[in-house]
Amino acid sequence: MSTKKQVKIAVITGATSGIGLATAELLTEKGFKVYGIARKPFNGSFKCFSADVCDYPAIDKILSEIIARDGKIDLFVNNAGFGIAGAMEETSPENVQNIVDVNLTALCVLSGKAASAMKAQGGKIVNVSSVGGIMPLPYQAMYSATKAGVEVFSRALANEVRPYKIKVSCVLPGDTKTGFTAARVCEGENRTARKSVAKMARDEQKGKSPKSVAKVIYKIAERKNPPLRVSVGGVSKLEVFLSRLLSVKLLNFIIRKIYC
Secondary structure, three states: OOOOOOOOEEEEEOOOOHHHHHHHHHHHHOOOEEEEEEOOOOOOOOEEEEOOOOOHHHHHHHHHHHHHHHOOOOEEEEOOOOOEEOOHHHOOHHHHHHHHHHHHHHHHHHHHHHHHHHOOOOEEEEEEOOHHHOOOOOOOHHHHHHHHHHHHHHHHHHHHHHHHOEEEEEEEEOOEOOOHHHHOEEOOOOHHHHHHHHHHHHHHHOOEOHHHHHHHHHHHHHOOOOOOEEEEOHHHHHHHHHHHHOOHHHHHHHHHHHHO
8 A cells, every 4th residue: 555645735715926826825835736717927936817706707717727636636716806995975875796706705705616626535624814803994894794604604614514524713803014006006095094004004915924824724734623703913913812802892992093
């Protein structure tokens, strides 16, 4: 009988920049066979399919091709997402729909597809949420709402797929220095909103490297029983702790004082 270690297969959405790219590169270095999914074509150390995460027929074809090539998926990382900002009264219905479609609906649908592909041999699904999902940010209300949804969904999914030896983890980064900040759509002319979002952007650009998040995802991939929720960095861990300790009213008061 062969003692050769079987290569683990990882699939990462939003794999061409920021946390997704850092994770794809680290997993490749660690011996995983990595497949990325991103809207734009990409040439790098891993194969990347070009597709929008909301194009479900295209995603089905990609996953079918991966299964045909390798026979399994060991790790699926739902990382694709974007942000919108500004006063809610000035936020367009189109942008509200778009962020829900990408950050939440697609993540839920793709998690289901990943679980289906993993049922025979087990695996891990990692959903990238945000501390903003439990410490909801003014003028990023829709972003916070989608990220809160990611965590609640992940907890529900974990119980559904447990009988198939599929583990689900939700990763909560805080301020992270990536291109996400510049790509965020900021609508309207509300001066308080603009000032608040500018402060958030400065904090993000002083934040941790996406490699720190990638290391957490790698540790999840290697653990037999990974945690359901993982915050990244000391500040994020403190914020999660405070969210459990303080009343909702007091927590919202503190957030208001910082950003409003």
